Amino acid sequence: MNKQNSKTTFKLFFCLSLVFSMCFNFGNNKPAEAATTFAKGADVGWLSEMEYYNWSFYNDNGVKQDLLQILKDHGMNSIRLRVWVNPSINFSNKADVVKQAVRAKNMGFRIMIDFHYSDTWADPGNQKKPAAWTSKNFTALKTAVYDHTYDVMNTLKASGVTPEWVQVGNETNNGMLWEDGKASVSMSNFAALINSGYSAVKAVSSSSKVIVHLSNGYDNSLFRWMFDGLKSNGANYDVIGMSLYPTTSNWSTLNAQTLTNMNDMVARYGKEVIISEVGMDVSAPTTAKAFLTDIISKTKSVSGGKGLGVFYWEPESYGTWYAYTKGAFDSSGKPTVALDAFLN
Numbered sequence: 001m002n003k004q005n006s007k008t009t010f011k012l013f014f015c016l017s018l019v020f021s022m023c024f025n026f027g028n029n030k031p032a033e034a035a036t037t038f039a040k041g042a043d044v045g046w047l048s049e050m051e052y053y054n055w056s057f058y059n060d061n062g063v064k065q066d067l068l069q070i071l072k073d074h075g076m077n078s079i080r081l082r083v084w085v086n087p088s089i090n091f092s093n094k095a096d097v098v099k100q101a102v103r104a105k106n107m108g109f110r111i112m113i114d115f116h117y118s119d120t121w122a123d124p125g126n127q128k129k130p131a132a133w134t135s136k137n138f139t140a141l142k143t144a145v146y147d148h149t150y151d152v153m154n155t156l157k158a159s160g161v162t163p164e165w166v167q168v169g170n171e172t173n174n175g176m177l178w179e180d181g182k183a184s185v186s187m188s189n190f191a192a193l194i195n196s197g198y199s200a201v202k203a204v205s206s207s208s209k210v211i212v213h214l215s216n217g218y219d220n221s222l223f224r225w226m227f228d229g230l231k232s233n234g235a236n237y238d239v240i241g242m243s244l245y246p247t248t249s250n251w252s253t254l255n256a257q258t259l260t261n262m263n264d265m266v267a268r269y270g271k272e273v274i275i276s277e278v279g280m281d282v283s284a285p286t287t288a289k290a291f292l293t294d295i296i297s298k299t300k301s302v303s304g305g306k307g308l309g310v311f312y313w314e315p316e317s318y319g320t321w322y323a324y325t326k327g328a329f330d331s332s333g334k335p336t337v338a339l340d341a342f343l344n
Contacts, residue, residue: 038300039110039164039309040342041078042071043277046314048100049091050321057316058334067316068107070335075342079104080112080276080311082170083152085130086119094152101161112165112276112311113156114213115149115197117176124173124215127181138180138189142196145177149200157204165308166208167276168197171215171243173222183229191233198236209238209308213276217242218257220264227269239308240265243277244295245326248284251291259298262307272306275299277313279326285336288328292341315339 047067057067068079081104083097090096101111116122119130133144149168156163169176175183175190183190198210212235214226227240242262246254262273278295280288292310299307315335317327328338 038307039078039112039274039311040076040296041080041110041112041309041311042076042315043080043082043114043311043313044068044071044100044316045080045082045092045114046317046321048096049089050316052091055321056333057329058332060335062332062334068104068109071315071339072107072109074335074339075344077108078110078112078164078309078311080114082114082116084116084119085148086132088119094155097152098155098159098161101156101163102159105161111156111161111163112167112211113152113163114167114170114276115152116170117145117148117168117193117197122170122172122176124171127172127174127176127178129177129180133177138192141177141180142192145193145196146200149197150203153201153204153208162205163208165211165239165274166197166201166205167211167213167241168194168201168237170213172212173214173216173226183226187229188233191230191235194230194235194237209272210236211239211241211274211276212237213241213243215243215277217244217261217275218254220257220261223261223265224268227265227271231269237271239272239274240269241274241276243313244275245277245279246291248281248287251280251287252294255291255295255298258295259301262299262302266303266306272308273299273302274308275310278310279313279315280338282318282325282327282330282336282338285328285330285338288336288338289341292338293344296341296344312339312342 059065059070081097082092084092087093118128175181181190181193201208201210265273296310299310315328317324318329319331328336330336
């Protein structure tokens with residue numbers, strides 16, 4: 001073949017290759033990749049306990065099925081699990097969390113671990129120290145946070161699980177491990193406790209993103225107060241987490257305020273943001289779907305692509321389970337239409 005024919009053949013091959021490449025990668029470009037990596041998740045910390053007491057779950061067709069498969073079939077790709085230090089029940093402890101994390105990971109879910117640093121619920125009104133830590137001075141308390149965090153993370157790693165996100169504290173609107181770590185009393189102490197947790201997470205898994213999590217994601221003044229204070233005191237973290245539990249009448253307003261707050265957090269602190277918890281009354285599933293569809297869309301729209309995801313808190317709870325009424329399963333154990341928001 002002469003050079004001219006060779007060049008012609010090469011050009012034809014190049015053009016065909018380019019067309020093929022464009023066609024093959026259509027839908028796999030950056031916007032599609034961003035949509036794939038957006039976390040659509042659920043906190044299922046109650047799952048072990050519900051299964052222990054033989055609560056069953058059913059898919060849209062009424063067929064009994066593994067809860068995690070039902071969530072996966074509704075578009076969810078991430079699972080959040082809480083860990084308590086020495087709970088009085090045999091759930092949400094290290095062994096339980098590792099078991100469920102392995103189970104979720106093996107089904108293809110990404111994992112968020114939520115350290116409460118308590119033997120029970122930690123939230124804006126409750127940040128009680130674990131019983132074993134109550135007599136410790138502050139230096140020993142920082143060590144206890146590090147050791148507990150490292151132990152759980154290292155056990156997860158040894159079991160083949162590397163959490164993508166790790167919360168150091170749960171809804172820490174006024175710090176954690178009261179009174180020592182109460183932010184309104186000593187922001188520097190709270191920052192130091194966060195740094196203990198952060199250091200332990202990174203010592204095991206440098207890729208895991210550390211979250212500081214507050215409730216009321218619409219409350220910009222709360223978030224500015226907290227994260228200004230943490231910045232002034234040298235706190236280390238990667239992501240700002242938020243909870244959002246609106247009513248059926250105010251969700252649109254609160255979603256708009258939450259988006260404003262998320263964009264402000266990105267601009268003010270240069271951090272990514274994530275909605276760690278959402279929920280709405282189970283008796284209004286259509287409204288809940290509208291709320292979820294909107295907050296997912298708004299989180300995806302956060303400036304710079306820094307909105308990481310949205311997690312529903314305990315959607316699997318139903319009926320009389322702990323009298324919790326913000327799940328997303330009906331009284332027969334089937335998912336409501338609310339969960340369809342995660343399909344898009």
